[in-house]
Amino acid sequence: MYIYIQGTGCVSPQETAAGNTFPAAVLPWEGPRLKAWEPDYKQWIDVKLIRRMSRVIKMGVAAAKLSLQEAGVEIPDAIITGTAYGCLDDTGVFLSKMINQQEEMLTPTAFIQSTHNTVAGQIALMLGCHAYNNTFVHKGFSFESALLDSIMILREGRSSSILAGAMDELTNHSFNILSRFDLYKKEPVTHEQLLKSTTHGTVAGEGAACFVLGTEKGPNTKAKLTGLTTLYKPAGKAEISPDITSFLAAHNCSQEEVSLVITGRNGDAAGDEWYEYVEDTLFAGKPVAGFKHLCGEYPTAASFGMWMGNRILAEQEVPAAALLKGTVPDHIKKVLIYNHYKQTHHSLILLTVC
Amino acid sequence: MEKLMAALKAQIVEQLNLQEVKPEDIGDDQPLFKDGLGLDSIDALEIIVLLQQHYGIRIANPEQGPEIFRSVRTIAEFITAHQTPK
């Protein structure tokens, strides 16, 4: 059974939500915090609902709506989301008030909106969708788990289109606290320099990307989701190579057949060594693209990578801003996305052109 | 009463984050829930806290909400009837 990408939607620090195509120009950013470029949400969301929604909910709902529009699907057979942090803003609001007001005079809105499955629940509510609804919240595997659940349900053969996506937001509190964990660059950096950096740390990002996955081609289908796997805390770089080789073999794909490798390179010297190792040992001479200088680093950033991979296959072109090295072949057939989050959560996604 | 109702409208708009609703657009007798202003059970809980915060009135049973919160006027009447003089 093939699994087709019927539609995609993406809200990110780039203007990806404007036309659902790869933006012509990169939106420049400064400092270690990238903020999502937000569309006018009222085109998708009733003002009565919008008033309670934090950014992550709006971003998620917008990406979901975009993907359903492109797929021409009104009501999917399942809604499955992944979010590592969930609704951080509402969590921070309720937590702060609870502490500052000594647990008195609290109101319910931030609490109920803080639940991790709020985005998936709101999408169901807006669509009137009574189908299966699930939310994965496992750090750097949140998105991958949502995809895997979708794939398994499609294989069961009773669903034809599933909405799967991931979303994470950055708030002032979360950025402050994550900065204290020494995750981000201390020196000034731009999108052009980030992925060439040899120092410690990266830049913080956020966003939402949704996909309608189905067992049949949709009117706008350009690619198939051929394979997906995750690897938790590999012992070392040497362990990842055989894993990639066997992953490709399991999906009848040789290393030569991979037209383009998209890596999760983020400018953090130690983390990027994994990508360099894989590029050098398995894919020497292959063109390589990156994406975290466009969306920043966050636990579900692989969803942006997959959105970009699908666009590349659709347009048969790698945006100049994304290409890191090598020459892209005339026909881009298979794209491998290799991402890791903080060196502990590794994932592989294989896309094939239709 | 007029002053109280005007204050209530502003507080409701702010507390419930009613974007695109101006306090003066809310009629004194306009139904607040369902087909009126479109508020729901969560808003009722927000208004309960609002009354506690601004007027020192406690509503222990949320079941009373729909009755008291029919309109801005019914809320104002409830406040007037229950507020202890300062």
Add this chain to the structure above:
Amino acid sequence: MHSDVWIAGGGVICGIGNNLSECLTAFERMEPGMAHMEYLHSVHRHTFPVVEVKVSNAILAGWTGMSEKISRTALLSSVAVQEAWKSTGLGDISQYRVGFVSANTVGGMDKTEDFFADYLLDPSKGHLSQVVHHECGAITELVADAMGIRHHISTISTACSSSANALMYGSRLIRNNMVDVVIAGGTDALTRFTLNGFNTLMILDPAACRPFDDTRAGLNLGEGAGYVVLISDALAAELPSSHQPWCRLSGYANANDAYHQTASSPDGTGNFLAMQGALEMSGIRPEDIDYINLHGTGTQNNDSAEGSAIARLFAPHYPPVSSTKSFTGHTLGASGGIEAVFSAWAVKEGVIYPNANFSKQMKDVPFSPVTKFSAGNQLQHVMSNSFGFGGNCSSLVFSKNEQS
């Protein structure tokens, strides 16, 4: 892909017992666990009873070999996971392809609350060690790492149905031959965040909760963890006769109420669809269900909606029903896992659990819950319901070992 998934064992810790055997004793003796807060520090400690695990973090840490400084949610999880694994007799865990799918609703919030109190005064303050496990997934990894599980780990958070959904996903991993064994369930410790959150919704009962009772006035929060061990057909066939599986997870379904962010629709549309879907997957009719472990939180809204949905699906053959939350309180992300252990054990031993504090039948529901403990019943199929915020409705069916 039509293979069965079996329950090879289970483990539970909650406010009525630190293991399954202690919980069963509490049911038999009609001893619900509601009490004053002892371990949670809240200004509401004299207002609302809770159902705490009556053990300190230091003791939990001693039992599990983990640090007492980590989140109570991880400590509770570890206790139940270890009991679950031990109960299977599967031996050395490293010889299998194992998945760990754990659910929780607020991750390491119990520690984040302490961190935030300092952090809000000065953003450079607060011990980072208290917030490093804030994410839901971090709780799962603490336990996975302690157990040496690497093949597949995941975390689900769909409010109060979270761990029922963990069983569904775990089952799918086995059916798709990703792994041979999945430890699936959930965990949640009491936190001020959730206590205050439910208090804003005005659905906490200042007395002991009375699920499916006409006088019900809300829920009591509890804490705990519960996990079952799901295994494949192939592995089940290899088990020695001394450790036969408890039962099969024969059916499950999740549906969305799509009515309101927190409230259930009056007729319980989502609840109905979840139960109907689970029955369909099991290949059985409503009258084949011999006992329902209700979601039964004790709130006006939930019990009416769930009652309506059951009436619509089961009339006129109502099986015995009860809410074990009348003993354990509502353990949120753990409840589906804890009740899955109770339900799977119910099939194995023919146990029907009592509903505590029941006095008056609900006016709008044509049946009332069982009030006495009994064992040795012939239970072929047991259903367990879990419903959560975001309209998230899940239903599981556990069935006797014989194929239907």
